[in-house]
Amino acid sequence: MQAHSRTHALSASSMDALREGIVIISASGAIEWVNASMCQMLGRSADDVVGHSVHEPPWNLESPSVGMLDASECPAALALRGIRQPELTLLLHAAGAPRWVKVRTVAADPFDPARGVTMLVEDLSQLVEAQHGLERALNADPLTGLATRNRILSLVEASLPGGHPETRAQRVGVLHVDLDGFRLINDSFGSTVGDAVLVEVASRLRSVAGHVAEVGRMGVDEFLVLVTTDDPSLAFDATLCELADEIRRSLAVPVRHDGMELHLTASLGAARAPEDASDGPELLAAADRAVRAGRQSGRNQFRFHDVTIDIRNQDRINLDRSLRLATARRELEVYYQPIVQVASGRVCGAEALVRWHHPQRGPVPPGEFIPTAETTGTIGAISDFVLETVGNDIRGWTERGVMSHDSRISVNISASEFNRPDLLDRMDRILRATGTDPSRIELEITESVLLDDLSGAAKRLEEIDRLGMRVAIDDFGTGYSSLSYLHELPLHTLKIDRRFITEVSRGRAGAVTRTILDLARNLGFTAVAEGLEHDHQLEFLARNGCELAQGFLFAPPLPRESFEQHVA
Ligand code: C2E
Numbered sequence: 001m002q003a004h005s006r007t008h009a010l011s012a013s014s015m016d017a018l019r020e021g022i023v024i025i026s027a028s029g030a031i032e033w034v035n036a037s038m039c040q041m042l043g044r045s046a047d048d049v050v051g052h053s054v055h056e057p058p059w060n061l062e063s064p065s066v067g068m069l070d071a072s073e074c075p076a077a078l079a080l081r082g083i084r085q086p087e088l089t090l091l092l093h094a095a096g097a098p099r100w101v102k103v104r105t106v107a108a109d110p111f112d113p114a115r116g117v118t119m120l121v122e123d124l125s126q127l128v129e130a131q132h133g134l135e136r137a138l139n140a141d142p143l144t145g146l147a148t149r150n151r152i153l154s155l156v157e158a159s160l161p162g163g164h165p166e167t168r169a170q171r172v173g174v175l176h177v178d179l180d181g182f183r184l185i186n187d188s189f190g191s192t193v194g195d196a197v198l199v200e201v202a203s204r205l206r207s208v209a210g211h212v213a214e215v216g217r218m219g220v221d222e223f224l225v226l227v228t229t230d231d232p233s234l235a236f237d238a239t240l241c242e243l244a245d246e247i248r249r250s251l252a253v254p255v256r257h258d259g260m261e262l263h264l265t266a267s268l269g270a271a272r273a274p275e276d277a278s279d280g281p282e283l284l285a286a287a288d289r290a291v292r293a294g295r296q297s298g299r300n301q302f303r304f305h306d307v308t309i310d311i312r313n314q315d316r317i318n319l320d321r322s323l324r325l326a327t328a329r330r331e332l333e334v335y336y337q338p339i340v341q342v343a344s345g346r347v348c349g350a351e352a353l354v355r356w357h358h359p360q361r362g363p364v365p366p367g368e369f370i371p372t373a374e375t376t377g378t379i380g381a382i383s384d385f386v387l388e389t390v391g392n393d394i395r396g397w398t399e400r401g402v403m404s405h406d407s408r409i410s411v412n413i414s415a416s417e418f419n420r421p422d423l424l425d426r427m428d429r430i431l432r433a434t435g436t437d438p439s440r441i442e443l444e445i446t447e448s449v450l451l452d453d454l455s456g457a458a459k460r461l462e463e464i465d466r467l468g469m470r471v472a473i474d475d476f477g478t479g480y481s482s483l484s485y486l487h488e489l490p491l492h493t494l495k496i497d498r499r500f501i502t503e504v505s506r507g508r509a510g511a512v513t514r515t516i517l518d519l520a521r522n523l524g525f526t527a528v529a530e531g532l533e534h535d536h537q538l539e540f541l542a543r544n545g546c547e548l549a550q551g552f553l554f555a556p557p558l559p560r561e562s563f564e565q566h567v568a
């Protein structure tokens with residue numbers, strides 16, 4: 001630092017205090033100065049680093065997509081040649097353990113790259129490790145070690161015609177295995193015995209099917225076996241039948257536990273692609289329907305999926321017709337479920353949840369009509385109605401002092417809606433017409449939206465961000481496994497799925513919840529726990545620094561007037 005004035009010395013000491021690593025590089029590529037954070041990341045002293053050339057740098061960089069980078073591809077070397085690059089996430093190898101870093105370069109003089117450059121290096125290791133840990137937790141079922149539902153679903157999708165050329169197969173079949181009467185075992189002998197039974201069933205499935213298929217756990221007592229083949233001569237249905245028989249035989253051997261002998265049976269259903277379904281969720285749903293169809297004639301059955309099961313889907317057409325009328329007749333209503341600050345118990349917002357008062361059937365829950373509305377497009381009219389109602393209510397509440405100016409209302413947006421090109425225009429129009437401040441609205445989307453088309457979704461999220469609305473990932477943790485995109489997108493909130501909160505006091509769900517909370521903190525996101533029903537869950541969340549929560553413990557979704565009373 002020869003010939004540096006006092007201001008330089010001052011700024012050097014403040015740069016030393018920064019968490020970001022800083023490397024100042026001369027026009028010839030010589031490293032002139034590094035700050036303390038950079039030295040720490042490299043595991044070397046400043047004396048050790050200063051004087052090296054960035055054309056032969058005292059570190060190596062690796063890109064997840066490209067592999068090891070040449071010294072000439074070092075971002076600083078490129079910047080010296082006047083080549084601009086976006087921010088890059090890279091693996092930094094130096095004296096210590098490798099670290100994930102984000103690298104940016106800025107020219108000392110933006111008009112003249114030949115004046116040297118500064119490299120800014122941000123350590124993302126903690127964040128990336130938290131993401132990897134969570135991905136691992138989400139891919140393997142903690143109790144049985146089998147693949148989780150997410151994992152199996154992504155394997156199914158990878159093997160279908162839309163999947164990667166290396167993973168897709170000509171024939172794909174799934175066997176859904178659902179234990180009969182498992183609940184009785186759990187209720188009569190307790191969950192320790194229940195867990196032991198599940199572990200034993202998992203191990204039998206693995207030994208019967210593991211060498212030819214992937215085995216996963218789909219629910220408490222539901223398992224899935226995924227079989228794929230490229231062999232056209234193989235009688236595929238016969239293979240599935242044989243496997244189903246073998247599974248039933250292996251489950252017929254009583255499970256011994258603590259001197260007891262437990263007799264199990266299971267109901268099995270099979271579905272195949274392309275015959276029964278064209279995408280993963282459809283294929284799993286078809287196998288599930290086959291199980292339920294078999295159960296109608298008793299336990300211990302095996303059925304193939306049969307198209308006649310789907311005939312009752314004709315009902316959907318009638319359902320949609322009355323739904324369209326409902327929207328016009330104002331049979332829809334928006335309920336509000338309070339969102340509460342964990343630390344203070346204060347209501348600081350709500351989630352808007354639609355309800356349908358059917359003239360004959362009474363209240364119909366959204367789970368029954370939203371999926372149909374999504375496939376027929378009626379969802380558009382429903383969303384418009386919800387946003388308009390929410391906009392008007394926010395204005396009324398603010399004028400009457402029911403809710404403070406910083407409170408927020410969450411609105412659910414279906415995946416099929418999110419991809420519609422007119423969504424932004426429609427929302428913008430409604431926000432203007434109702435005089436709603438966009439920052440008072442948070443849109444809830446599911447992870448699947450991001451997975452279908454990440455770059456399309458990223459653009460869409462930027463537009464929403466520009467409009468001024470916030471975005472939450474709903475049911476977080478139940479979606480797909482890749483989370484590496486999270487810190488790149490303008491997102492604000494993670495809503496931790498009810499499944500984890502329900503079991504939060506059981507080891508692994510608690511660990512996943514804690515990891516999600518860490519991840520949210522690292523990303524600067526707000527965390528909301530969903531489906532809180534018990535005090536011990538609230539205590540867990542308070543202890544682990546979860547900011548917001550929502551659930552029956554505070555209040556169910558309420559009609560407008562009751563919500564106002566609740567807040568008051
Ligand atoms: P979601 O967005 O995850 O909403 C939370 C659901 O959990 C709500 O069900 C809520 O009533 C329920 N819930 C809240 N607290 C608890 C609790 O403590 N215990 C339990 N067991 N459940 C709790 P709801 O209202 O039946 O809505 C179901 C789903 O329907 C929503 O899931 C959302 O995905 C969808 N939905 C609801 N309203 C709309 C809407 O206006 N537009 C769209 N596109 N989807 C909607």
Ligand code: MG
Nearest residue numbers: 351412444474
């Ligand atoms: Mg929601």
Ligand code: MG
Nearest residue numbers: 474475495530
């Ligand atoms: Mg949710």
